[in-house]
Amino acid sequence: MTASSTxxxxxxxxxLAAVGAIxxxxxxMLTGCxxxxxxxxxxxxxxxxxxxxxxxxQAIRDKGVIKVGSDIAYxxxxxxxxxxxxxxxxxxxxAAMGKQLGVDFQFENGTFxxxxxxxxxxxxxxxxxxxxxxxxxxxxxxxxxxxxxxxxVDFVDYFTAGVSIYTKKGDDQGIKSWSDLCGKKIVLQRGTxxxxxxxxxxxxxxxxxxxxxxxxxxxxxxxxRLRAGGAAAGSSDFPVAAYAVKTSGGGKDFQLVGxxxxxxxxxxxxxxxxxxxxxxxxxxxxxxxxxxxYEKILKKWGVTDGSVDEATINGGK
Numbered sequence: 001m002t003a004s005s006t007x008x009x010x011x012x013x014x015x016l017a018a019v020g021a022i023x024x025x026x027x028x029m030l031t032g033c034x035x036x037x038x039x040x041x042x043x044x045x046x047x048x049x050x051x052x053x054x055x056x057x058q059a060i061r062d063k064g065v066i067k068v069g070s071d072i073a074y075x076x077x078x079x080x081x082x083x084x085x086x087x088x089x090x091x092x093x094x095a096a097m098g099k100q101l102g103v104d105f106q107f108e109n110g111t112f113x114x115x116x117x118x119x120x121x122x123x124x125x126x127x128x129x130x131x132x133x134x135x136x137x138x139x140x141x142x143x144x145x146x147x148x149x150x151x152x153v154d155f156v157d158y159f160t161a162g163v164s165i166y167t168k169k170g171d172d173q174g175i176k177s178w179s180d181l182c183g184k185k186i187v188l189q190r191g192t193x194x195x196x197x198x199x200x201x202x203x204x205x206x207x208x209x210x211x212x213x214x215x216x217x218x219x220x221x222x223x224x225r226l227r228a229g230g231a232a233a234g235s236s237d238f239p240v241a242a243y244a245v246k247t248s249g250g251g252k253d254f255q256l257v258g259x260x261x262x263x264x265x266x267x268x269x270x271x272x273x274x275x276x277x278x279x280x281x282x283x284x285x286x287x288x289x290x291x292x293x294y295e296k297i298l299k300k301w302g303v304t305d306g307s308v309d310e311a312t313i314n315g316g317k
């Protein structure tokens with residue numbers, strides 16, 4: 001998810017054409033996806049034959065596993081299908097990287113706003129959860145207070161996404177942009193850029209017409225609240241909002257309004273002192289971009305508009 005950090009100047013960059021692609025991919029997502037947390041071991045080359053295995057730290061090569069902290073409730077980026085298997089864009093990309101590195105990427109569920117803490121405490125080796133690469137996160141700065149709260153992390157950027165607003169279908173209440181939310185309630189996931197944007201916009205609203213913000217642990221809870229009529233609008237990353245519009249209630253629950261904003265890179269978060277692991281991940285991403293596996297994954301999920309030409313370290317602003 002587009003993670004909370006320093007606020008960038010809002011600039012609408014429409015990728016609404018991707019909605020149609022997501023619509024086409026919807027059936028595939030629900031029926032044809034395997035559990036990447038279980039399948040990677042059988043599909044990956046062994047560490048001795050994988051082309052980039054030698055780039056990994058020896059400790060990870062010995063374990064044969066990279067532990068991934070992720071909020072597995074953010075379809076289509078990472079989520080559990082009807083059988084409980086972990087599927088999505090991130091698990092598929094991780095599985096392809098695993099073939100290059102000769103290890104399994106083991107996704108472990110956690111609340112989004114605790115993933116960096118889990119990384120810092122070494123519960124996870126990396127965090128991969130639609131997390132936006134920003135300067136504040138790189139430097140360990142709390143975006144609300146401007147104070148340093150940690151050593152920060154490095155990011156290996158692999159995708160680009162913006163933030164969207166959605167409403168109940170047929171009931172947009174005149175909402176076309178963030179400024180139209182003044183005097184209304186919005187639901188969203190805690191610790192995301194959606195929350196940052198809502199807070200920033202609310203400060204611009206006239207007295208007595210501030211935005212009421214209701215934040216949840218995950219995006220599915222926010223969607224449930226909106227579906228029940230508990231708010232005027234919801235907000236999340238564009239791929240997630242578009243997926244919800246397509247799939248919730250068979251496409252009858254929600255609609256996108258306005259254009260997406262705050263286009264920024266998703267990054268795999270790595271501890272600052274793990275430069276060898278960071279560089280190995282970059283090499284693996286570049287390899288799957290070059291061999292075409294990356295593009296196939298994005299096509300499968302209908303999100304090719306967010307593709308990048310190469311992996312980048314700390315490309316967030």
